[in-house]
Amino acid sequence: MSGSYPNDLLYTKDHEWARIDGKVATIGVTRFAVDQLGDVTQVDLPKEGETVSQGDVFGSVESVKAVSDLFAPLSGKVVKVNSPLGESPEYVNEDPYDEGWMIQIELSKPDEAKALLDADTYQEFLRESAE
Amino acid sequence: MEENSAQPRKTPLFDAHRALGAKMIDFGGWMMPVQYATGIIDEHQTTRRAVGLFDVCHMGEVHFKGPRATDAVQRLVTGNVAGLPNDHAAYMVACYPDGGIVDDLIVYRIDRDHILIVVNAANVTKDVAWFRDNVGTWCDVVDASDETGLLAFQGPQAEKALQPLTEAPLATLKHHQFHLIATVAGIPVSIARSGYTAEDGFELFCNTAHVPMLWAALLEAAAGVGGKPVGLGARDTLRLEGRLSLYGNDLTNLTTPIEAGLGWVVKFEAGEFIGKQALLKQRSEGPTRKLAGFVMVGRGIARHGYPIVDEAGNRIGEVTSGSPGPTVGKNIGLGYVPAAKAEAGTKLLIDCRGKLIEAEVVKGAFYRRPSTSTSTERKP
Numbered sequence: 001m002s003g004s005y006p007n008d009l010l011y012t013k014d015h016e017w018a019r020i021d022g023k024v025a026t027i028g029v030t031r032f033a034v035d036q037l038g039d040v041t042q043v044d045l046p047k048e049g050e051t052v053s054q055g056d057v058f059g060s061v062e063s064v065k066a067v068s069d070l071f072a073p074l075s076g077k078v079v080k081v082n083s084p085l086g087e088s089p090e091y092v093n094e095d096p097y098d099e100g101w102m103i104q105i106e107l108s109k110p111d112e113a114k115a116l117l118d119a120d121t122y123q124e125f126l127r128e129s130a131e
Numbered sequence: 132m133e134e135n136s137a138q139p140r141k142t143p144l145f146d147a148h149r150a151l152g153a154k155m156i157d158f159g160g161w162m163m164p165v166q167y168a169t170g171i172i173d174e175h176q177t178t179r180r181a182v183g184l185f186d187v188c189h190m191g192e193v194h195f196k197g198p199r200a201t202d203a204v205q206r207l208v209t210g211n212v213a214g215l216p217n218d219h220a221a222y223m224v225a226c227y228p229d230g231g232i233v234d235d236l237i238v239y240r241i242d243r244d245h246i247l248i249v250v251n252a253a254n255v256t257k258d259v260a261w262f263r264d265n266v267g268t269w270c271d272v273v274d275a276s277d278e279t280g281l282l283a284f285q286g287p288q289a290e291k292a293l294q295p296l297t298e299a300p301l302a303t304l305k306h307h308q309f310h311l312i313a314t315v316a317g318i319p320v321s322i323a324r325s326g327y328t329a330e331d332g333f334e335l336f337c338n339t340a341h342v343p344m345l346w347a348a349l350l351e352a353a354a355g356v357g358g359k360p361v362g363l364g365a366r367d368t369l370r371l372e373g374r375l376s377l378y379g380n381d382l383t384n385l386t387t388p389i390e391a392g393l394g395w396v397v398k399f400e401a402g403e404f405i406g407k408q409a410l411l412k413q414r415s416e417g418p419t420r421k422l423a424g425f426v427m428v429g430r431g432i433a434r435h436g437y438p439i440v441d442e443a444g445n446r447i448g449e450v451t452s453g454s455p456g457p458t459v460g461k462n463i464g465l466g467y468v469p470a471a472k473a474e475a476g477t478k479l480l481i482d483c484r485g486k487l488i489e490a491e492v493v494k495g496a497f498y499r500r501p502s503t504s505t506s507t508e509r510k511p
Contacts, residue, residue: 038154038364039172041455041462042432060484062432064171064455065364067484093170 004031006097010113011122014071017097020113025074028101029061029092032126037063040092043085045070045102050078052105054112059102061092074112076105142188143280143342151360159253161189164362174365175457178328179500182286182358184349185366187334188342191255192279193262195246197270204246207265208238209388209410211401215240220307220323223396225261226406230387230413234258235378237325241311249281251378265405280342284349285332285369287500288356293333296352297322301333316348327366329373330500371463372456372498374424380435381422381451381465390418390467420448421473423492426461431481431488433464438482447472450481459497464490 009017015033019026034040042062052058052072059070082101085091092100107113117125139157148155153164164186166174177183195204205212210223217240225233234254239247250258259274266272284293290301299313299322309323318341326332337345353359367377376382376391388397389410397410427433433453438446453464468479475494480487 038166039170041172042430044430062455064368064457065165067432067434 005119005123007119009097010073010116010118012071012073012116013125014073016071016073018073018113018116019097020074020107020110023107023110024079024104025076025107025113026101026104027073028096029070030122031096033068034093034096034100037061037066037068037093039064040089043089043092043102045081045085046078048078048081051108052076052078052103054109054115061089070102072105073116074105074107075109076107078103079106080104140189142186143339144186144188144346147343147346148186148360153360153362156363158363159189159251161252163189164360166362166364167360169359171362171364171368172455172457174359174361175368177357177359178286178330178361178365178369179458180286181356182284182288182292182332182353183328183361183365183369184346184353184358185283185285185361186346187281187283188339189252190281191250191252191258191274191276192281192336193248193250193255193259194273194275195248195262195266195270196244196273198244199269200246201240201243203266203269204238204248205402206269206404207262208236208248209397209401209404209406210238211398212238212240212246214398214401217242218309218311220309220325221396222307224382224388224393225258226388226404226410227384228406228409230389230406230409231384232378232382232386232388232391233261233384235376235382235393237323239309239323253379278339280337280339280345281334282337282342282345282349283326283328283332283334284353285326285328285330285361286358287331288358289330289332292352292356292358293322293349296348306331315345318345318348320345327375328369329375329496329498330369367452368454368457371452371454371465372459372496374465374496376422376465377452386422386467387413387418389413390420391422418470420467421470422451422465423448423468423473423477423479424463424465424495424497425479425481425490425492426459426463426497427481427488427490428478429488429490431483431486432462433466433481433483433488433490437484439466439468440480440482440487442480444487446482448479453481456497461497463497468492 148164152168208223220239321336437450439448448468450466456463477492
């Protein structure tokens, strides 16, 4: 699907995305992750001021069928949390790249972004994984 | 077909599910749709509001035939088989001598010499072997699972949507009664008023070869009242809201019907059946643990296998089923706890991946459909 993986985002093999704007990155989960999860019913996120580290669990997503961990694509301090997800977790399904964003972090190690995948590489990874 | 082949088996509707955008999973050795394109919650709500169509061809159908069929089945199950009128069905369990559950079953009495038992998909091989070992020469045990298709048509609009397709009168068909010989859209079927969704509805048996035709006719009928196909994901949330047990989770060979809150399906007066002595003993002594239904008070979703702990953090039980309840609007679950902790209002703590989340025991079903005049809801 075109538009499923916007070009301005960076991706992880754990199916999170990051949108980097200066020193701040917005983080969420990809369309692929959402399709795998099904209906999201609860999102558990860190609080503002907490720190997250690249590759570590920073929260979890509960769908009707299962619970899945969220892995931080980058390290930093949480500066903003998408609190409406508490009441409306379905935003993750409906709009994973915009209303369904999860946290914003102030990057502590901006160079870590080099380890992330661009949209084409991520989709290539998805194709390989499906085989 | 090979029961134990490594490859999961496919129902006659495998291609139809794929064409409808289903996500397929291996369930009990079968490739089954867990959900279609619009997702579990939508399918759940559609079944509560209109009608859902379910492929349950993976279920097993075992026939007991012969002059002593009723006696033979009576020995195998906890219910009153002899007391069941022709063309009536009942929910029962089969037990081992120690009271552990072999399987939970729907027993259909066709006549005194012919009983049909519908068993869980994952248990067909085990059940048939158990049945044969224990009926001896009393009757023939015929596993018709491969030749028999089963579709469920469930929801408040089920009767309205199905009646135009069949000459069989549905308005007078009561809960757990069945028409042995009928047609739907010209296809020979048996129609039972039963299901696993806590809604009104029907289960339709037909020859495996006719399943795709019957599915197509029912899909169209469902669409006419705002219904749609429903996968195993919503089947699970629907049955859990109705507090209907799932074998392998809530019921196993290590749990008894008394512990599971299924004492109402154990009819001690019905005769001699396997497990009776153990169950009598347990009933008189009182079970040490019970299956409790609970709603989550704190923010969290209990899942199968999560520990239930006391205030000191000691493990006192385990969650056997848990999920959001889309209609009840709460996260709900079932789990075994010490009998004293199974009373309504008791606070439990569920260890949700390291976080202790409070839950409260509730009595009975989480969801009960509005009552209708044509059928009586079974317990609990």
